[in-house]
Amino acid sequence: QQQVKQSPQSLIVQKGGIPIINCAYENTAFDYFPWYQQFPGKGPALLIAIRPDVSEKKEGRFTISFNKSAKQFSLHIMDSQPGDSATYFCAVIFLFGNEKLTFGTGTRLTIIP
Amino acid sequence: DARVTQTPRHKVTEMGQEVTMRCQPILGHNTVFWYRQTMMQGLELLAYFRNRAPLDDSGMPKDRFSAEMPDATLATLKIQPSEPRDSAVYFCASGFKAGGPAEQFFGPGTRLTVL
Numbered sequence A: 001q002q003q004v005k006q007s008p009q010s011l012i013v014q015k016g017g018i019p020i021i022n023c024a025y026e027n028t029a030f031d032y033f034p035w036y037q038q039f040p041g042k043g044p045a046l047l048i049a050i051r052p053d054v055s056e057k058k059e060g061r062f063t064i065s066f067n068k069s070a071k072q073f074s075l076h077i078m079d080s081q082p083g084d085s086a087t088y089f090c091a092v093i094f095l096f097g098n099e100k101l102t103f104g105t106g107t108r109l110t111i112i113p
Numbered sequence B: 001d002a003r004v005t006q007t008p009r010h011k012v013t014e015m016g017q018e019v020t021m022r023c024q025p026i027l028g029h030n031t032v033f034w035y036r037q038t039m040m041q042g043l044e045l046l047a048y049f050r051n052r053a054p055l056d057d058s059g060m061p062k063d064r065f066s067a068e069m070p071d072a073t074l075a076t077l078k079i080q081p082s083e084p085r086d087s088a089v090y091f092c093a094s095g096f097k098a099g100g101p102a103e104q105f106f107g108p109g110t111r112l113t114v115l
Helices: none
Strands: A004-007 A010-014 A020-025 A033-038 A045-050 A056-059 A062-067 A072-077 A086-092 A107-112 B005-007 B010-013 B019-024 B031-038 B042-050 B053-056 B065-071 B074-079 B088-095 B110-114
Touching: A004 A086, A020 A033, A020 A086, A033 A062, A045 A056, A045 A062, A045 A072, A072 A086, B005 B088, B010 B019, B019 B088, B019 B110, B031 B074, B042 B065, B042 B074, B074 B088
Parallel strands: A010 A107, B010 B110
Antiparallel strands: A004 A020, A020 A072, A033 A045, A033 A086, A056 A062, A062 A072, A086 A107, B005 B019, B019 B074, B031 B042, B031 B088, B042 B053, B065 B074, B088 B110
């Protein structure tokens, strides 16, 4: 059972464009929604995270949009740069449960100059 | 610059051999996680510890995998005997849990190849 579905699998965007990565989850008990960025040969690193009591969170060029009723959340990267080329994973977690991070399948993002 | 360290970074072994992976969590963190990443399964949690006590190892094949924290500065993941299907990148992550969300800081991973 896939608890979080991520799309697209890969994405190519021109520099300055706004890539959007989407995730949908099943269990309404999840209460923390982080996004991770992973460069080749490195471990994932937390990029930005949101709680379900807000609909949007912005940190620098990265924005999470959260739609609780639709059980969906998305990552937007403003003014994308070639250095943003990486694999992005959404994740879900029960904050006060077993703290298990369940990851989406990942999106390989390429920003072309 | 506090970071999670993992050794070895790469390991090639033959089927049936024992493999031990080590992790040094960030000093002061009270929670340690072990994840496995493969192309087919993606990132999946194997086990995690709080204050050195195992809290959840439901993601780990019990017959061949074992995870321990001999002390607060060392976590180990052992596979005995190893099989080709264990080939993956194994990540350790640590965090500090104190009521709110514990950000998980990942190490660089151990790339395991079982021939």
